Amino acid sequence: MAVIRDVMPAFQLYQPSSVADAQKLLEQSGEDALVLAGGLDSMDWLKDRIRKPKAVVDLSGVVELKGIRETPNGLEIGAMTTLTEIAENSTIREKYNLLARAAELVASPQIRNQGTIGGNVSQDTRCWYYRAGWPCYRAGGNICYADTPVGRNREHAILDAERCVAVNPSDTAPACIALDAKFVIMTPKGEQVVDAEDYFVGPDLDITRMNVLRPGYLLTSIRIPSTWAGAEFYFEKVRDRNVWDFPLMNVASAMNSSGDTIQDVRIAVNAVAARPLRLKNVEDSVRGKPRNSATGEAAGKLAVQGAVPLQFNSYKIPLMRNLVKRAIGGVQEAAWAS
Secondary structure (H helix, E strand, O other), rough: OOOOOOOOOOEEEEEOOOHHHHHHHHHHHHHHHEEEEOOHHHHHHHOOOOOOOOEEEEEOOOOOOOEEEEOOOOEEEEOOOHHHHHOOHHHHHHHHHHHHHHHHHOOHHHHHOEEEHHHHHHOOOOOOOHOOOOOOHHHOEEEOOOOOOOOOOOOOOOOOEOOOOOOOOHHHHHHHHHHEEEEEEEOOEEEEEEHHHHHHHHOOOOOOOOOOOOOOOOEEEEEEEHHHHHOOOEEEEEEOOOOOOOEEEEEEEEEEEEEOEEEEEEEEOOOOOOOEEEEEEHHHHHHHEEEHHHHHHHHHHHHOOOOOOOOOOOHHHHHHEEEEEEEEHHHHHHHOOO
């Protein structure tokens, strides 16, 4: 017998042509609104009938939110710029190829043609209990189904878990953190600029959200400062399949060195916690040290201090240790050239 499901819930579709109109619609609709960027994450929620917004605000017609612009201080990337545009942009590939590499490794070419940078950094967690509508902590319930004796938690958190053990799935987020990017948000009170690492929130601050966006808020652009232009970059993503899959873990680093000595570095990992993590303790430990395997080995061990594995994801501890080791020490065969 065929399985009969309800149709997608009805909603009012709005298609603004300016940032001001989009933000006003979001403010008016409040918690009843859903932002549609590339639509890949949003349409999953709608098709599965888990979220039932009264208003969907489609940003595809807002030209202000698209494009890559050089500025006196670096680059400004519109939130609706596609991942393909970012991966193929000559300036990004020449000066900030960490972000190009991260964008290039998102899913498949078809998805990168549709998916946007704003959507990629703002997507919700992929925990299947949560996405299937189970009443977990993140959905307003009083249990984490993944963190139980029978829970399936191979892809879940080993760090900074607070009731919820779901992880952030973005590939471009750790690259933005490593590049010291700034996220520009339009709010009912005007423009707000936050550091990339502060854009994301963990369950200790708010278990129901992945980022600082609230009803009436709109991510409009990402600014990449020239500080790290032309630095030594490293990005690596581990996944089950070569295309489509979300990361089991990824790492991004930007480094300035003098000879073999590390002068400065920023390093971030993702898919190990509910938010991408900047490893400040690792950064502090390697400054002034030689960039070699010994420094990388020590950095990897430091990175996983405090990690607590679940029943099925203990592999993430040696995986994170080795990714950080390679990001610091460098691995020639894993390097990527623009």
